[in-house]
Amino acid sequence: MSLLVTRGLVKHFGDTHAVDRVDFTVREREVLALIGSNGAGKTTLVNLISGLLRPDGGRIVFQDRDVTHLSVHGRIEAGIARSFQLVNLFDRLSMLDNVALAIFSRQGKTRKLMALADADRAVWEEAIEILRLFGLEAKARVPAAGLSQGERKLLDVAVAYALRPKLLFLDEPTSGVSTREKAPIMDTITSVVRREGISAAIIEHDMDVVFNYSDRIVAMHQGAILADGTPAEIRVNEAVAINLLGTTHA
C-alpha cells in the first residue's frame, strides 16, 4: 500500500528542470533507495516532499491527504521527517539535548516557557532509549560538535527518528564516512526502521549499500525517474547500467 505518492511534481531552477513531472511512490514498511548521478534531482525531490522547497507544479499526497501546500511543521506532524546530506545538528547542545529537543517538539512541549526541561523525566528516558537504539548513549553528554563524522551522521538520523515519523527521508546517511563505518551505520539505521515498521527513503551513491539494504530502488536521471524496481531488477536494467553505473550488460 502506498504511503506517499507524488503526481507530476515539477521544480525549475531557471532553465534547469531539477524535478520534471515526477510520479514517485513510497510504500508502507519499505526501505527504498533513491539513486542517480549528481544533479539527477534526488535531493530536490526530497526537499520538495519535506517542504524545504515549494514545487512549481504537481501534487504530493501523504496517507491520502494532499500535503503539497503544508508547512514544514505540518508535514512533520503528518509524519514526514528527514535527515540531511551535510549534517545538520545543534552543535552546541549535547547529543542527549539534540534528541530530547525533537521529542519536546513532537509532544508540543517547546511552547512551555515556565517549566524546567530537565524535570521531564519521560522525555529524557525516551531520548536515552533512542540514543541506545543508535548505539550512541556512551557519548550522551558530548556536544554534537565534538563527535566523529560517523556519529554525527547517526545522530542526525536519530534526531529525525525521535519525531516518530511514518516516513523517514535520509539524504546520504553514509557520505563522508570511511568505507569501514558504512555497513555498521546502515545496519543500525535499517534495523531501527524495520523494527519500528516505518518507511525509509534513502538517497545513496554507494551501490553496495544500495543493493544490500534496500527493498526497492528508484533511479533518477536528469530530473525524471529512469527506473523503479527491486535490486535484482535494477541490477540488470540497461538504462540504469548506461546512465548511472557506467557499464553495459551487452
Next chain:
Amino acid sequence: MSTLAVAVESRSPVRRLVWAMPVAAALLVYPWVASQYQAMLLAYGLVMAIAALGFNLLLGYTGLLSFGHSAFFGVGAYTVALMVKYLNVGSMELFLVGAVVGSAVVAGIFGFVCVRYTRIFFGILTLALSQVLWSLAFKFFWVTGGTDGLRVPTPMLVGFSGGKTDKIEFLAHAYYYYVLVIFFACVASMWVIVSSPFGKALQAIRDNETRAEFVGIQVRRYRWVAFLVSGVFTGVAGALWVPLNGLITPENLHWTFSGKIVFMTVLGGFSAFAGPIIGAVLYNYLEAYAVGNTVYWQFVLGTVLVVLVLSLPTGVVGTADRLIARWGGRS
C-alpha cells in the same frame, strides 16, 4: 549511576544555588555595610543587569544581536514618566504594570517586523526602529519634554511612600531592596525560561535554524516570543531605572544606549547565564569611576573595554568558568 542520571543531574539547579546563595546574602546586607552612594550605584548595576539579562535571551540563547534595546528600556522609563505626568500615578507596582504593557506592545510590533531577518539585517532593523522612537521623543517635546526630559519623583513602594525620609536615604535602602526583589524575580524567571523546553528550542534555533524547522519548531514564531520576552525584561529595567535617576531624556532611547547594553553583555560573556548580570554591574562601576575621575572618561572606558574584550573573548564569566574548570581538573 545511569547515563540519564549523570546527564541530567550534572545541571541540577541545586549546584547553581550553592553559588547563588552567598551572592544573594551579600546583596541583602550590602546597604548596611556600604555607603548610600555605593548602594545606589549597585542598584543601578542591578537594574542594568535586568536589561542585559533580557537582551541576552536574544543574543546568547537565540543568536540574534539587537542594536535596538534602548527602545524597550526607554519605553519602560517613558511609560512611568508619562503615567506620572498625565495620570498622576505614584505607585511603583502600577508603573511596573504600565512598563510591562508598554514594552510588550512595542516589542510585539518591532519583533513582528524584525524576526523576519537575521544577522546584520536584524541588527540594523532593530537599530533603525529604536531610532524612530528616539526621534519621536526628541521632536514631540510638548509630550516628552524633548531634550529636557521628564522628571519622575520617588514612587510609593507597595502602598508606602518614603514619607519624610531623605530621598537619597530612600533610594539607597527601601528602593534598593525593591530593586533587589524584582532583580531576584527576573533572574529566577529568566533562568526558568532558558531552562525550559522553550529555552532549548531557542538554543536549537541559534545553533541551526534549518534543522530547528525540521524538528517541527516554528522558528519565526519562537523568535518573536523571545523578542517579546526580551523586550519586556528590558522595559521593566527601564521602569526601575527612572525613579533612581529621577529623570528620563531621549538619550536613553538613542542607539548608543543600546550599544551599552550590548557591551555589558559581551563584557560579562553572552554564553553564560550570569554573564550579562556580572557584565552590567561591572560596566556600571567602570563607567561611574571613569566619569568621576577624568574628563576623558569615554577614552578611558573605551580603552579598558577594548583591552578586556580582547583579553577575555568569552567575557569575564566565561573566562572565570574556564579557570575554575582548569583548577578543578588539576586538584
